[in-house]
Structure formats: C-alpha cells, structure tokens
Amino acid sequence: REAALLLMKAWGTSLLANINMFGSMIVVALPNGVLGLRGDQLVYDDAEVVQDALYYQYKIEVPIKAIQGKLYVRISFHMYNEMEDYQKLADAISELTQSSLN
DSSP states (O other): OHHHHHHHHHHTOOBSSOGGGOSSEEEEEOOTTGGGOOSSOOOHHHHHHHHHHHHHHHOOOOOEEEETTEEEEEEEOOTTOOHHHHHHHHHHHHHHHHHHHO
C-alpha cells in the first residue's frame, strides 16, 4: 500500500477502486498527458505505447491497462519488489509526462 500511496502522490492520481479492495496487486491511475496521451477515450494500443516506453527507455516491466478510457498501472507487492523500484516507476512516468509538455 505504501507503494500505491507513493505513486498517487507523485502523479496526483487515484486508485481504480478503494484501497481496501486490493490484495497484493493495486491499480493506480496514470497522470493525464503521459507521452502526450490525453482524454477519456484511451485504448489498449495507447497502454501498449506507454508500457513499451517504460520497458525500452527505463528497463521497467509493468503492465499498463486501458480501463474505461483511462490508463492505469498494475503494481504488485512481492518480495522481489522494493520501494526503490516504485520510486523509479514514479520518476519515469513523471518524466514521460513532463517531456510531452515541452
């Protein structure tokens, strides 16, 4: 849960559902404008673009989902993930969002 709170604070977003409804995986909204993607009609192909950018530019492998027209990241809390990994994700998405504004 600490990781989800870190991401929400970094991006100014929210969860897909109440935090008490999640177990070892949580779905966090991405900020509007990541990679220049905006609106409420985003689809699978948009999610794939963000997921690929995270993988190829930052070596971060995490699922990005388009749900009800918005983009979300599904994070998993397992023994092989550390808070530094979530901070790296937060920074990468913030960078991808900022770079699209320039």
